Amino acid sequence: MESYAYYNPVKLIYGPGKLDQVAEEILPYGKKILFVYGQSHLKQSGVYQQVIDQFNKAGIQWFELEGVHPNPRIELVRKGIEICRNENIEFVLGIGGGSVSDTVKAIAAGAKSNFDIWDAFEDFHHKMHGGLPRAYPHIITDALPFGVVMTKPGTGSDFDYTSVTSNSETKEKLMVINKILYPKFSIHDPTQVYSLGKRELACGTADIMTHIFEQYFTLTTDTDILDRYKEAELKTVIESGLRVQANPEDTAAQTYLLYIAAWACSDQSMVGAAGGWAAHMIEHEISAAVDLNHGMGMVIVYLAWMKYVMEVIPEKFAQYGERVWGLTRNGHSARSVGAAAIEKTASYWASLGLPLTLKDAGVDLSILPRAAKQAVRFGPLFSLLELKEDDVAKILEMAS
């Protein structure tokens, strides 16, 4: 295992009906809040009214920012920051999925930064690759307190300190990772997930799996306990993903998805082994260009990435096949069991109704050359192998 410093101060609240605890959790931080959410779904499902009733009862004054988009936009973030500054907002609440959580993080940090928050995203990527184009990087050092109610399993953004945001002007999708970006609380109320569409649930299921994979397929050795935790998560996500397709009101299965989404993307899952996340970086270029659902994009890119890099650690891919899919060696090589495990993964995702190629997902393939170039513009990616523009182009070709 690699040395690490683990830290996660998020209060994670779980339970059917726990949505009714939102106002109580906000009050220690203030009574003037910005309430951020996505599309019309929140109003149709009754969540909006339930939360407003709580605000009124608790004497919380709220301002609203609606319309968070699945690949959340920096333009909306800037609007939220302006409200926070003009109205002296004390707390930011987000209700929705990962996009809402990512938006809330960027708003909370932006409200306390004396620069345009997009610069922090850019500089984070430059810094990660060792080259800063500016004398003074834009680093987040403070944020308004904020909390999240997760109504969609997948992201884990409610329990981590990463924000991923898109810039529709520059067609970029960038992230920033900073421990200032931990929510004060995250509420998991499985009854709020019932009304998600099956496609959304399928994308969320796949998204969780790829988060686990990004840390599982590692060059770090002596990871027995980390591997077993992740195999436990994978088996449970795979079962639960099928269960919620059959019955979206399967509380236990929805609970597992919410739970594992949070843990699998949290510091607990990130420490101890070097993760890769190159496939995520590549997918970000696709969804920045054509606004594809992230989970769906991950399925496609990840399958191609797995095939491209499997040769580096065939034993680990075979272990995945044996422990998660119940494959047996029976004298076969690690390569052959690993390849079968990738096939199992592909069939599983197909069984959830997800497309396995960019073409099937309706992506205009003419964007690929620019995507490959953009993916490495801060420097080569590294997941098991160093990936330069040429490698990314090959992976995208395999994903076509």
Added chain:
Amino acid sequence: MESYAYYNPVKLIYGPGKLDQVAEEILPYGKKILFVYGQSHLKQSGVYQQVIDQFNKAGIQWFELEGVHPNPRIELVRKGIEICRNENIEFVLGIGGGSVSDTVKAIAAGAKSNFDIWDAFEDFHHKMHGGLPRAYPHIITDALPFGVVMTKPGTGSDFDYTSVTSNSETKEKLMVINKILYPKFSIHDPTQVYSLGKRELACGTADIMTHIFEQYFTLTTDTDILDRYKEAELKTVIESGLRVQANPEDTAAQTYLLYIAAWACSDQSMVGAAGGWAAHMIEHEISAAVDLNHGMGMVIVYLAWMKYVMEVIPEKFAQYGERVWGLTRNGHSARSVGAAAIEKTASYWASLGLPLTLKDAGVDLSILPRAAKQAVRFGPLFSLLELKEDDVAKILEMAS
């Protein structure tokens, strides 16, 4: 799964050599500290000098409290509290195992309480059982900041908010659970565990397993992911326990033990399912009376407890046997596979050189009637079954 509110703000620092980070982690909290440790081991191993050198270099002024006993005493805690008050101590550091960590917690809280800290232990037990003998319970509401370096895997006290302390005057061993009792940091440096004796490592290995069991054998249903995490932990602890017996300098195995000890006793393991902990309560009465090593006591009491309650959830015991020990059903009943799993557990503990009965552990059996009475003095225990004095007496007889 049960509803929950998870929260754990401890910074967990892992790595060979990370002991050298102690002063740096203390400095944000102050420069005047109380340094708490156990027996002479720390001075022999060189840890003492290494830490003192760090203090001197960082300008940290330290007071010392040595001699923490394996079942830590409230008398020493009171001495530590006095030093904290007289010297205006700003931070308490503990280096050692669970007893040191438990002592540090009690000192840190006692220094900020205007009552004798033992009253908080007593009132916690009364409150847990619904009956308070006083109009105003003694509840911990503040503590000095404190941190821990773990040099012995087992307890998990460095990553949780429980303190267990003994009173040699009243022959009582009580606990207090309060989120104020979270350390600011815990350092896991596996190289500091090498010099532990094999007996200590065996007791620690067994202790970790019983912590996992106490939450695994539950009446709560729909715990798929919790079960699988715990089975992952059990398999890895079982392997690692044997590995460190063969080679105490097996860094990976020591790392797994430290890691799992922390997580298996943390809020992550405690939430989502109702745990029992009756066997722990019973063991506390034995070790309060005769000062037995806690891990050793747990082996003996837990085996008896498992046999006494297995009938309540035979399917879960069979699941444990199948998933952790690789037993197969082959047409056998859950009861029979469950019983075989208990036998496997007993053989494993015996293979670590641990005694399986109170007699073999050298415990004077005449203490048992009082132990059974004391175990339920705050009210009946509950782990799968309600356990009254009579039940505890039977379990202790089975353990004899």
